Amino acid sequence: MLKANPEKIRALVTEIFVRKDVPAEDAAVIADALLDANLTGRASHGVLRVVAYVDRLEAGGGKAHPDIRVIRESDTTAVIDGDNGLGMVAAKKACMLAREKAEKSGISCVVVKNTNHYGAAAYWTEMMSQEDMITFSCCNVAPLVAPPGGKDVALGTNPLCVYVPSASHGPMCLDIATSTVAQGKLFDYQLRHHELGVGWAVDVNGIPTTDPDKARFLTPFGAHKGYGIACMIEVMSALLAGGGFGKELNDMYEDIDKPNNLSFCFIAVKIDRFRPVDEFKRDVDRFIDYLHSIPAAEGQRIFFPGEIEIINREKAKADGLLLPEDLVEQLTGIATRLGVENVEEYFRM
């Protein structure tokens, strides 16, 4: 692992997207969202995606200059057409709009259709919240998960995220995929021929298996409960926005010449319509203290949602960002190809 300076990696990623003709402001948003995922320990949604995003821009599955438009709007709601730009650009516009509407009207819901992947959902809920709103986001993703009783995939890992500001202990932030485990984890166990956890996957006949060589499809977390949540995420993003769903979506890595065709949903709730925000945030601290007060099993510790990511971010800011050597090579290769000068400088602390 290479210990890197987050600021320099952010600058490098920005530069890469600028050289792919992405406007500087948009490139900065993409780089910041990817970096934040690395800093919080969500490396699977971090700078390792740079190559896939650049490939997509080059293959035509994503536009560097999308015409992102609000196609329907009211005081509390909006539908945005993302015009198949990179998802972060539409997500930022939608978040700002959701925040503005909730600021004025107390609660808002903004949906986006025709867009590519937005990275880690937590980045957007934090941006929307600005510590005085409770915020939600979810989106649909190309199918990877078999429904309970099914022997083929139906829905994606459709993530759900909720962000709750606190006075000093938090924020609380829940950011979960609706599959039991990530596809990357399944691949990793399969490569190592390591027995899977119970309930992680089914075989080609839809039978649950822990055999890494037989596992074929992911399962929803909590069986029918996670499946039901994934269905409702499809409704709140794609069906509300009028976007594609299920197998109408395109894979992030395989179909790079076609837009992902995803949809997003953002909801913002202004806390002071319900209670003074300071009072609410002190109660969130009190709730966190309560969760921490529950006695832990031997060798265990009780975390509140998002606590591990807060710890990760503090550690990465203090100690630097650890990047695997092959990722450093990938980024170096792409930056060099795009004519970035003195690439090695970006990897010095």
Added chain:
Amino acid sequence: MLKANPEKIRALVTEIFVRKDVPAEDAAVIADALLDANLTGRASHGVLRVVAYVDRLEAGGGKAHPDIRVIRESDTTAVIDGDNGLGMVAAKKACMLAREKAEKSGISCVVVKNTNHYGAAAYWTEMMSQEDMITFSCCNVAPLVAPPGGKDVALGTNPLCVYVPSASHGPMCLDIATSTVAQGKLFDYQLRHHELGVGWAVDVNGIPTTDPDKARFLTPFGAHKGYGIACMIEVMSALLAGGGFGKELNDMYEDIDKPNNLSFCFIAVKIDRFRPVDEFKRDVDRFIDYLHSIPAAEGQRIFFPGEIEIINREKAKADGLLLPEDLVEQLTGIATRLGVENVEEYFRM
């Protein structure tokens, strides 16, 4: 099992509450909500609760004439003080208000504090929706579930419900507790000394167990994911309303002289702010067709969220409602004690 006429059981339950000094209109709401739970196959939230509700009214943990007041309000939001009446009475008021606000403003969020249990959440989301809104409800419940890594309970079975109207195949309705299984299921397996499912429960040391004699606390569904959702339900109900949380709540069956001290949250989203409602509902049908088109494993069938409850309700309406003999005895006993005449007539088809 006795085959009963749902209309007559509804009339009997209404009569029982009227005789406990509950206003006739409120008694009808309580009876209808309980009956609907039986008709949809959620018997655990049905008329078997009548005895507990009456005991609560008699012991002082619930008021027959609560002063339910809106204590803070805007075009899109409201906070209601339930004054510790029976939960259904406050829930109906909150649903009607959430609907009215979403009708006018596109989206609304209404929370209730200081209230007792509202039964099955699905009844309220259906009432709010009126087939032109997507609706949500959640509430906190007295602790029964140990957090991941914990050796004591922290949160209740905190249910989450989402209702989505469709043109003809649905509605889709997800109504789930955030525990892996219900407490009733754990008790049932313990009584029969039957081995538990993997991940259902932990022992007194917080160690996962399938031994019915060692199992002590329920687990959240999907481990940290269900736990995180239960935390966010606590935030959206109790913390937003300024109500009690965690161990500040009182048990439904044990602490009948004290109010449950629960909080509810209701959210309504008016579909036509996003898309013409007919177009949306046709897409929900198309989504349901898509889910049904996924090939099923041998002997399995793929359901959409809420499909089983639709089947149950149709069957109960056609064939009558099956009530266990001991429940018939309980209802007969309480009705007779309260002076209802010709009680046996209510149990004739």
